[in-house]
Amino acid sequence: MTSASQRPDAAKPAAPVGALAILAGEGALPVQVAAAAAAQGRKVLVVALEGPFDERLRAFDLEVVKWGQIGLLQDLCKRRGVTEIALAGSVTKRPDFRSIRLDMGAVRLLPRLLKGVVGGDDSALGFVAKLIEEMGYRVVGPYEVAPDLVAEGGAVAGPPMPNDLAEDVVCAMRAAKAIGALDAGQAAVSVSGRIAALEAAEGTDAMIHRVGALHADGRVKWRGRGGVLAKCAKPQQDLRLDMPAIGALTVEAVARAELAGIAIEAGRVMIVDRAETAAAAERTGTFVVAVDGP
Amino acid sequence: MTSASQRPDAAKPAAPVGALAILAGEGALPVQVAAAAAAQGRKVLVVALEGPFDERLRAFDLEVVKWGQIGLLQDLCKRRGVTEIALAGSVTKRPDFRSIRLDMGAVRLLPRLLKGVVGGDDSALGFVAKLIEEMGYRVVGPYEVAPDLVAEGGAVAGPPMPNDLAEDVVCAMRAAKAIGALDAGQAAVSVSGRIAALEAAEGTDAMIHRVGALHADGRVKWRGRGGVLAKCAKPQQDLRLDMPAIGALTVEAVARAELAGIAIEAGRVMIVDRAETAAAAERTGTFVVAVDGP
Numbered sequence: 001m002t003s004a005s006q007r008p009d010a011a012k013p014a015a016p017v018g019a020l021a022i023l024a025g026e027g028a029l030p031v032q033v034a035a036a037a038a039a040q041g042r043k044v045l046v047v048a049l050e051g052p053f054d055e056r057l058r059a060f061d062l063e064v065v066k067w068g069q070i071g072l073l074q075d076l077c078k079r080r081g082v083t084e085i086a087l088a089g090s091v092t093k094r095p096d097f098r099s100i101r102l103d104m105g106a107v108r109l110l111p112r113l114l115k116g117v118v119g120g121d122d123s124a125l126g127f128v129a130k131l132i133e134e135m136g137y138r139v140v141g142p143y144e145v146a147p148d149l150v151a152e153g154g155a156v157a158g159p160p161m162p163n164d165l166a167e168d169v170v171c172a173m174r175a176a177k178a179i180g181a182l183d184a185g186q187a188a189v190s191v192s193g194r195i196a197a198l199e200a201a202e203g204t205d206a207m208i209h210r211v212g213a214l215h216a217d218g219r220v221k222w223r224g225r226g227g228v229l230a231k232c233a234k235p236q237q238d239l240r241l242d243m244p245a246i247g248a249l250t251v252e253a254v255a256r257a258e259l260a261g262i263a264i265e266a267g268r269v270m271i272v273d274r275a276e277t278a279a280a281a282e283r284t285g286t287f288v289v290a291v292d293g294p
Numbered sequence: 295m296t297s298a299s300q301r302p303d304a305a306k307p308a309a310p311v312g313a314l315a316i317l318a319g320e321g322a323l324p325v326q327v328a329a330a331a332a333a334q335g336r337k338v339l340v341v342a343l344e345g346p347f348d349e350r351l352r353a354f355d356l357e358v359v360k361w362g363q364i365g366l367l368q369d370l371c372k373r374r375g376v377t378e379i380a381l382a383g384s385v386t387k388r389p390d391f392r393s394i395r396l397d398m399g400a401v402r403l404l405p406r407l408l409k410g411v412v413g414g415d416d417s418a419l420g421f422v423a424k425l426i427e428e429m430g431y432r433v434v435g436p437y438e439v440a441p442d443l444v445a446e447g448g449a450v451a452g453p454p455m456p457n458d459l460a461e462d463v464v465c466a467m468r469a470a471k472a473i474g475a476l477d478a479g480q481a482a483v484s485v486s487g488r489i490a491a492l493e494a495a496e497g498t499d500a501m502i503h504r505v506g507a508l509h510a511d512g513r514v515k516w517r518g519r520g521g522v523l524a525k526c527a528k529p530q531q532d533l534r535l536d537m538p539a540i541g542a543l544t545v546e547a548v549a550r551a552e553l554a555g556i557a558i559e560a561g562r563v564m565i566v567d568r569a570e571t572a573a574a575a576e577r578t579g580t581f582v583v584a585v586d587g588p
Contacts, residue, residue: 175476182469184489188478195478198492201514202504210496210504220495 018083019043020145021076021137023128024053025089028273029142029149031056033088036146045080047073049091071105074135085137086145087128087241125241141240143267148274150243151290153266157274158251158281161261161289165228167193169263172230174294177265180234186244189259191227196220204231205253212257225260225285232265232293239268247272248280251288255280261287268293312377313337314439315370315431317422318347319383322567323436323443325350327382330440339374341367343385365399368429379431380439381422381535419535435534437561442568444537445584447560451568452545452575455555455583459522461487463557466524468588471559474528480538483553485521490514498525499547506551519554519579526559526587533562541566542574545582549574555581562587 020037024030024046031054037044038060046062063076077085129139143149155161161169172190175198179185185199189211196214199207208229214220220227233244246264254262264271269290271277281288314331318324318340325348331338332354340356347358357370371379423433437443449455455463466484469492473479479493483505490508493501502523508514514521527538540558548556558565563584565571575582 175473175478178472178476179469179489179492182472182489184469184482184492189494194495195473195476196495198473198478198494200483200492201488201490201508214495 019045019081020140021045021047021080021082021085023085023087024048024057025087025091026052026054027089028054029270030054030088032149032273033086033142033145034060036148040145043080045076045082047076051091053089068102068106070131070135071103071108074105077135077137083138084140085132086140086142087125088142126238129238129241139240141243143239143243143270149270149272150267151264151269151271153290153292155287156264156271156281156290157278157288158261158284158286161287165226165260165287168228168260169230169289169291170294171195172228173232173263173265173291176230176232177235177294180232180237183234183236186234187229187231189227189229191220191222196227204229204250208250208253208257208259211259215258222258225258227259228261228263229254229259230263230265231269233268243268243270245270245272246277246288248276251277251280251284251286255284255286259286261289264288264290265293266290313339313375314434315339315341315374315376315379317379317381318342318351319381319385320346320348321383322348323564324348324382326443326567327380327436327439328354330442334439337374339370339376341370345385347383362400363397364425364429365397365402368399371429371431377432378434379426380434380436381419382436420532423532423535433534435537437533437537437564443564443566444561445558445563445565447584447586449581450558450565450575450584451572451582452555452578452580455581459520459554459581462522462554463524463583463585464588465489466522467526467557467559467585470524470526471529471588474526474531477528477530480528481523481525483521483523485514485516490521498523498544502544502547502551502553505553509552516552519552521553522555522557523548523553524557524559525563527562537562537564539564539566540571540582542570545571545574545578545580549578549580553580555583558582558584559587560584 020042022030022033030046034044034046034057044060046057046060048057048062048064050064050066065072132139168190171193172188175188175195176186179188179198187199187204187207188195189197197207197211211220231244231246233239246262246269314336316324316327324340328338328340328351338354340351340354342351342356342358344358344360359366426433462484465487466482469482469489470480473482473492481493481498481501482489483491491501491505505514525538525540527533540556540563
């Protein structure tokens with residue numbers, strides 16, 4: 001299902017042309033992206049959206065903007081010689097649209113934007129990406145700046161995968177891909193070659209918890225640690241804007257549910273804070289492998 | 295996905311050749327099947343498995359057998375001129391295999407049975423069906439005896455389907471079929487054209503409850519009654535032995551979750567106790583429609 005053109009080449013960072021702006025939401029991801037770009041000798045501008053952000057971002061050239069300050073964003077990018085913009089971090093606190101005050105830059109862009117966007121079925125993220133491209137910048141994915149965010153096929157963290165769980169890796173990955181094609185979810189759990197859970201609106205963590213409860217009730221049986229969580233990208237997903245992710249919390253949830261391990265799609269699922277994730281996998285005895293999508 | 299040969303022809307009951315034996319588990323289904331066969335003027339033998347069964351079965355020629363009494367079952371069938379056997383009703387109380395005492399009939403069949411079954415990956419039901427066929431009887435599905443158990447395409451019960459929910463009917467049905475092909479589950483919920491939940495090991499009722507909880511938390515939004523539960527058969531399912539079913543309890547769970555209605559696959563999903571189901575649909579304002587599988 002994954003063609004060479006769809007699959008980002010994790011080994012090859014984007015050529016550093018001009019400065020990189022990082023539109024930063026919450027969490028550790030913007031810090032990782034900024035640090036990777038800085039380590040490559042690249043000029044970095046971090047533009048944090050008002051609201052909570054990781055304090056470590058203050059180590060970089062940081063500006064804080066309000067929702068609607070598109071003109072300010074443009075000015076900042078122009079002054080710093082920005083050519084590419086990466087979106088990183090989640091935005092859990094949605095703006096109150098009535099309180100957004102569009103600045104002159106936003107008002108100038110609005111007619112072209114509305115023309116391009118109204119009538120489409122873009123997601124909020126798709127809208128932001130169109131806006132950025134309309135401003136003349138290239139949108140890049142965090143994994144293009146920090147290739148270490150994704151894994152090549154093979155062992156990623158924790159103990160080696162037991163051979164008898166290879167079937168569950170394949171089964172769960174195939175199911176996760178199938179429900180991704182339905183635009184329903186990105187994750188599935190397989191136990192003894194049978195699907196135990198499929199993710200939709202409840203999210204990955206709630207699904208893992210459900211399997212743990214079914215196991216505790218004796219409705220899904222295995223001995224010791226068993227079963228595999230697979231997570232992969234939807235075939236139609238724009239990975240620059242929205243890449244599935246796992247992290248230490250995912251590993252801990254999997255261990256609590258007494259599942260044996262995690263399979264992620266190689267090159268198309270982020271490992272947020274790899275050192276912390278690897279430590280959690282080691283501590284809880286949870287294997288993490290990356291495999292090519294089915 | 296459904297070819298003409300896979301789809302049972304609900305309008306045409308099996309030709310009544312010889313007596314019909316009904317191997318009866320729990321619930322109302324065996325009563326419905328026995329009553330339908332009797333109404334067709336057919337000789338009926340009800341063989342109830344020890345354990346709870348519907349008292350209304352006492353109105354028919356009834357014998358109670360223990361697990362392992364295969365010889366007795368054969369004698370009974372031979373004496374009544376049985377040519378076909380239908381399995382109906384659930385068996386929630388699994389036998390303790392150590393306490394099963396095989397009678398002579400079972401012991402005689404065992405070598406041939408073991409030869410045919412060991413090494414295969416039959417389910418318990420598939421095993422029973424093979425055993426029956428090994429004994430020389432034809433296995434028929436409850437819907438072949440009582441065609442009213444399944445619905446032709448169109449409105450089935452409750453208020454008319456609102457036009458703006460046609461998209462959710464199609465979306466949920468397509469998802470349910472896709473996860474059936476994965477052998478994961480048989481049901482899905484769609485809200486505003488997006489999949490809200492997919493069934494796996496937790497079962498249909500738990501999945502419906504989950505959507506209700508996500509709605510109550512504001513994580514899946516709709517106004518009033520919205521969203522559709524779809525249920526359909528797996529493409530590879532042997533419908534004679536194991537047909538997906540809905541009933542009054544399904545309708546009530548859907549109404550409690552404030553979902554708008556139910557779509558079942560025409561001809562391939564049973565409506566257990568249709569009058570009671572229709573009454574529940576009417577009382578709770580829940581539409582039930584049958585549609586051809588995608």
